[in-house]
Every structure is written in C-alpha cells, then in structure tokens.
Amino acid sequence: MATVHNWQLGREMRYPYEAAYPERQFAFVFNINRCIACQSCTMACKSTWTFSKGQEQMWWANVETKPYGGYPMFWDMKILELLERANPGGQRWSGRLSGDPRAPYGRFDGRTIFESERMLTPDSARVLGYLPADEEWNSPNIYEDNPVGQRGAPMEFHRTGAELPEHKTWFFYLARICNHCTYPGCLAACPRKAIYKRPEDGIVLIDQKECRGYRKCVEACPYKKTMYRGNTRVSEKCVACYPRIEGKDPESGGKPMETRCMAACIGQIRLQGLVKMNRDGTWAPDRQNPIYYLVHVARVALPLYPQFGTEPNGYYIPPRWVPRPYLRQMFGPGVDQAILRYENPDRELLAVLQLFRRSNLIIYSYKVEAGPKVYEGTLRGRRVTVYNDTVIAYGRGGEELFRTTVEEPIHVRPPKHANSI
Amino acid sequence: MPYGEPDPSDPNLLVGVVVPAEAETMREMVYVFAEEFARMGYDEARLLRVFRNPFYAAAHQAYRVLGEQAVSRIVSECVRVFGMRNRECGMGNRE
Numbered sequence: 001m002a003t004v005h006n007w008q009l010g011r012e013m014r015y016p017y018e019a020a021y022p023e024r025q026f027a028f029v030f031n032i033n034r035c036i037a038c039q040s041c042t043m044a045c046k047s048t049w050t051f052s053k054g055q056e057q058m059w060w061a062n063v064e065t066k067p068y069g070g071y072p073m074f075w076d077m078k079i080l081e082l083l084e085r086a087n088p089g090g091q092r093w094s095g096r097l098s099g100d101p102r103a104p105y106g107r108f109d110g111r112t113i114f115e116s117e118r119m120l121t122p123d124s125a126r127v128l129g130y131l132p133a134d135e136e137w138n139s140p141n142i143y144e145d146n147p148v149g150q151r152g153a154p155m156e157f158h159r160t161g162a163e164l165p166e167h168k169t170w171f172f173y174l175a176r177i178c179n180h181c182t183y184p185g186c187l188a189a190c191p192r193k194a195i196y197k198r199p200e201d202g203i204v205l206i207d208q209k210e211c212r213g214y215r216k217c218v219e220a221c222p223y224k225k226t227m228y229r230g231n232t233r234v235s236e237k238c239v240a241c242y243p244r245i246e247g248k249d250p251e252s253g254g255k256p257m258e259t260r261c262m263a264a265c266i267g268q269i270r271l272q273g274l275v276k277m278n279r280d281g282t283w284a285p286d287r288q289n290p291i292y293y294l295v296h297v298a299r300v301a302l303p304l305y306p307q308f309g310t311e312p313n314g315y316y317i318p319p320r321w322v323p324r325p326y327l328r329q330m331f332g333p334g335v336d337q338a339i340l341r342y343e344n345p346d347r348e349l350l351a352v353l354q355l356f357r358r359s360n361l362i363i364y365s366y367k368v369e370a371g372p373k374v375y376e377g378t379l380r381g382r383r384v385t386v387y388n389d390t391v392i393a394y395g396r397g398g399e400e401l402f403r404t405t406v407e408e409p410i411h412v413r414p415p416k417h418a419n420s421i
Numbered sequence: 422m423p424y425g426e427p428d429p430s431d432p433n434l435l436v437g438v439v440v441p442a443e444a445e446t447m448r449e450m451v452y453v454f455a456e457e458f459a460r461m462g463y464d465e466a467r468l469l470r471v472f473r474n475p476f477y478a479a480a481h482q483a484y485r486v487l488g489e490q491a492v493s494r495i496v497s498e499c500v501r502v503f504g505m506r507n508r509e510c511g512m513g514n515r516e
Contacts, residue, residue: 033453170446171479268461321449353460379502380452386502407506410462 010103044264112309178238179312189220
C-alpha cells in the first residue's frame with residue numbers, strides 16, 4: 001500500500017495506489033439549510049440520462065430524509081458500524097481547527113475504509129465495505145416522508161396514512177450525488193482497473209468495456225454511489241454530466257457548465273465548480289473561487305463523512321437546527337464553527353451566497369463591490385449590519401457571467417398572468 | 422422501504438426510536454426558515470402563509486408547537502434584517 005496525504009483527516013493515510021491528482025477537481029457545495037426535498041435534482045438526473053434503451057438505470061442523484069432515510073437503506077449507519085467494529089472506541093478526532101490547508105479540521109485518529117484490514121473478507125479485499133441487498137435498493141426517495149403502502153400493494157401510499165402519528169422531532173434533507181472522491185473507494189477496489197479519475201477535472205468514471213460486473217466498487221464505495229445493472233452486467237456511476245463540464249452542451253456555447261442536478265435546483269442550495277489542485281493533493285490557494293472561499297476561507301462548507309477516508313469533493317453547509325453530536329459525526333469537527341459563521345454571515349459571505357444558482361455556467365472567480373448600508377440593528381440580540389453589495393461572477397476566461405446584489409430585486413407576476421405557460 | 426413486515430430483531434430498523442433533540446431545536450428551525458426565505462425576498466405575510474400551511478410539514482409543525490404569536494415575532498425580526506426593502510419590481514407595473 002502507498003501512503004498519501006488526506007488533508008480532510010489532517011494526516012497521512014494508506015491507499016492502494018500512489019497519489020495522483022488532477023489539474024482541477026470537480027467539487028460542489030450544498031446548503032442543507034435551504035433544501036426542501038422537492039426532488040427536482042433527482043428528476044433532472046433521471047430525465048437527462050435515462051432516455052434510451054440500455055440507459056434505464058442511469059440515475060444517480062437522490063435526496064434522502066435524515067436521520068431516518070437513506071438510499072440504499074441505512075448506507076451510512078452500516079458503514080459507520082463496520083468502522084466501529086474495526087476499531088472499537090477509536091474513531092475519534094484530536095487536535096484543533098486551524099487555517100492549515102493540510103489539516104483544517106485537526107487530525108482523525110481512527111481508521112478509514114482503507115485501513116481496516118482485520119475486517120476484510122476475503123483477505124484479498126482492499127477496502128472495507130458491504131454489498132447492499134436488493135431490497136435496500138428498491139425504493140429510492142419513496143416512503144421516507146410518507147407512510148409505507150399496504151403489504152402486497154407496492155408503489156402505493158397508505159390510504160389512511162395521514163392519520164398515522166408524525167415524527168415530532170428534527171429532520172433534514174440530504175441531497176447526494178457521487179462525491180468524485182480524491183481517493184475513491186470504488187477505484188481502489190476494482191480488480192480490473194476499470195475505474196479512473198480524469199486528470200483534467202478529477203471526475204471518476206467507469207470504463208464500461210473493461211468492467212466485468214464483479215461489484216467490488218459497489219461494495220467499496222462508502223457512499224453507495226456506484227450501482228450494478230443486471231441487464232448489462234456492468235456497474236455504473238454518476239458521470240458528473242461531464243459533457244456539460246467540458247462545455248459540450250449545446251446550451252453552453254462552449255463554456256463549462258454545471259451538472260443538470262445543480263441547474264435544476266429550485267431551492268438554490270447548490271453551487272458547483274472546479275478547484276485548482278496542488279501537487280500534494282491540497283487545494284491551491286484561489287481566494288476568489290467561490291468553492292475555495294466557502295470551504296477554506298469562510299469554512300462554512302464541510303465534507304460528508306470525512307472519516308471514511310476517501311476525501312469526498314461534496315461539501316455541505318450543515319443544517320443549523322440539528323443536534324450537534326449527529327452533525328459532528330456526519331461532517332466532522334468543523335461543524336460548530338461552520339454553523340456559527342453561517343448564523344452570523346459577514347459581508348463577503350452574504351454576497352457569495354447570492355452566487356448560488358444565478359447562472360448555470362461554472363463560476364471560476366468572483367468580486368464583491370461595496371454597496372450602501374441598508375440595515376443596522378439587532379437579530380436575536382446580536383448586532384447586525386447589512387450592506388447591499390454587488391457580487392460579480394466571472395467565467396473560465398475571466399469574462400463576466402453575471403452580477404447581482406445582496407438585496408436582489410424580486411419580480412412578482414400579476415394574478416392575471418400567474419401562469420403564462 | 423421493504424414491503425415485508427418489520428423484523429424487530431434487525432438492529433438497523435428504526436421502530437419508534439426517540440431521537441434526542443435540544444429544547445431550542447424548534448425555535449432554531451423557525452429562525453432558519455424565516456431567515457432563508459427573507460433573504461430570497463419573501464415578505465412577512467408571504468412567509469407567515471408558509472408556516473400556516475400544513476403542506477409544509479416542518480414549518481407547520483413548528484407553528485403549531487410555538488404558536489402564531491411566537492412565529493410571527495420571529496418572522497418580523499428576520500424580515501426586518503434580511504427582508505424586502507423596495508426589492509419588489511412587480512412585473513404587473515409595466516401594464
């Protein structure tokens with residue numbers, strides 16, 4: 001096994017292959033505080049890719065209701081349990097948060113899915129994981145917020161479900177796609193080396209000609225985002241809508257575009273980009289890249305289950321109302337700081353949050369132009385000052401994509417034209 | 422979910438499990454909804470309609486637990502800070 005540096009864990013880590021990093025890395029930020037589980041992302045993924053014979057199951061985006069839901073069922077609980085059994089009581093973090101880009105969240109002292117040898121079966125396996133049963137895959141995004149149908153009546157909701165008791169507790173929606181990890185579990189586990197990471201954008205793909213459907217990738221991906229298809233007998237995974245990232249979508253005019261699931265988000269929770277990478281696997285300083293800013297400067301966006309060890313490139317602004325121990329388990333030790341900053345956004349953060357979903361083109365950098373003070377007062381007893389700054393987004397070539405203000409005007413249709421479609 | 426009956430011996434099956442929540446969770450949830458929607462340009466009346474509507478399960482649950490007065494106070498507070506200040510450009514004005 002080679003040794004690589006995992007900056008999300010703040011330490012060196014064993015991985016089956018030598019480190020190799022792309023020039024830029026596909027990465028995204030999801031703001032959970034805004035997600036209403038409308039499933040527009042899910043349907044955008046489905047309608048984009050499942051349009052033809054042989055593509056019936058090319059559908060990878062989902063939104064699940066936490067803490068109860070998951071697709072496949074209990075995916076995160078199961079892998080957390082396996083890791084706990086591999087290292088009882090030892091899955092802990094130490095150190096402290098810092099500005100060090102090689103260890104911003106302190107140090108993870110536990111074991112990753114690549115470092116749990118004693119749990120591996122058979123001995124030839126490289127990554128700790130499990131293969132979900134068929135029934136765990138059979139209802140994506142269904143029955144999580146609705147009562148299950150009657151036995152023997154699949155795909156129907158319970159007729160009197162409204163009378164059932166409701167959950168009188170917290171919950172939130174977790175939107176998920178493949179994290180296009182820096183150290184992918186799927187890639188590490190493939191005995192045929194059919195999975196590769198593209199050097200230009202870090203997107204992880206399966207070579208369908210090389211795949212023989214052994215399902216080692218399905219077993220190894222801790223996020224369960226590679227899936228096996230019975231009728232073609234090969235595995236598939238999210239392709240990050242790579243023709244759009246390459247600027248080959250006719251709509252893009254040759255410019256890199258965000259994926260379909262990002263573009264369809266009506267809750268404006270999603271922002272996707274390409275971050276510059278250093279030769280050592282850390283992110284190259286790129287202060288005005290909005291993804292870099294949210295992850296490394298404002299530090300409001302955190303990786304999903306960093307302790308798995310794959311260095312996922314999906315980052316989440318954690319939901320403010322959820323008990324902290326649950327959030328710390330899901331997003332690591334940076335949660336308290338992230339929520340504190342998000343609750344008290346400074347001038348720049350308020351402006352950057354306005355970049356979400358104002359354009360479908362990938363934003364490479366932004367600039368904030370100072371505007372007038374529009375409010376000074378208190379919120380929950382704290383002093384708050386709001387400025388109506390202008391934020392300007394720039395594309396790959398430095399061209400302006402759009403500009404908007406913190407207090408963006410909204411347009412209301414008159415009742416006469418409420419629906420003009 | 423599987424269509425079979427729940428297996429009580431399955432340690433992963435959540436059946437009537439109480440998940441601990443901090444006492445202020447509900448209030449925090451109302452603040453989050455109110456702030457986020459105020460930033461998106463909702464005014465006070467529109468935001469309150471979201472809380473009153475049972476279709477929006479989480480918001481409405483908080484509304485029932487905390488009551489109209491408490492929710493209304495939070496909504497006003499958030500709209501005052503992040504809400505509309507001459508932001509509305511009614512498209513109907515063109516007519």
